[in-house]
Amino acid sequence: MEDLTQEEWAEQLANDDNAVVLDVRTDGEVAEGVIPNAIHIDIFKGQGFIYALEELDKSKNYYVYCRSGNRSGQACSIMEQLGFENAYNLEGGIMAWTGDIVDFK
Numbered sequence: 192m193e194d195l196t197q198e199e200w201a202e203q204l205a206n207d208d209n210a211v212v213l214d215v216r217t218d219g220e221v222a223e224g225v226i227p228n229a230i231h232i233d234i235f236k237g238q239g240f241i242y243a244l245e246e247l248d249k250s251k252n253y254y255v256y257c258r259s260g261n262r263s264g265q266a267c268s269i270m271e272q273l274g275f276e277n278a279y280n281l282e283g284g285i286m287a288w289t290g291d292i293v294d295f296k
Contacts, residue, residue, distance in 0.1 A: 247275075
């Protein structure tokens with residue numbers, strides 16, 4: 192797991208052909224908008240969160256965010272324990288995000 196600043200996260204994501212953006216916020220938070228192309232798995236789903244992670248391709252690079260960076264940091268740690276090699280936490284979360292935000296589809 193690696194914590195990346197907003198700039199590092201955005202730049203690395205833009206240059207990564209193997210990237211997946213993962214939003215771990217609640218449904219209510221996601222309704223306010225997401226970073227483009229994000230998939231959503233709520234970390235508060237407990238074991239359901241683990242099950243959903245285990246369905247993901249571990250060979251991808253995951254760019255993980257939440258509201259402030261705390262839950263996404265926890266998510267990255269869990270992902271590391273499950274065998275994901277590349278999980279990047281967005282420092283400051285979506286609250287500090289200066290890039291595009293779109294409606295969740």
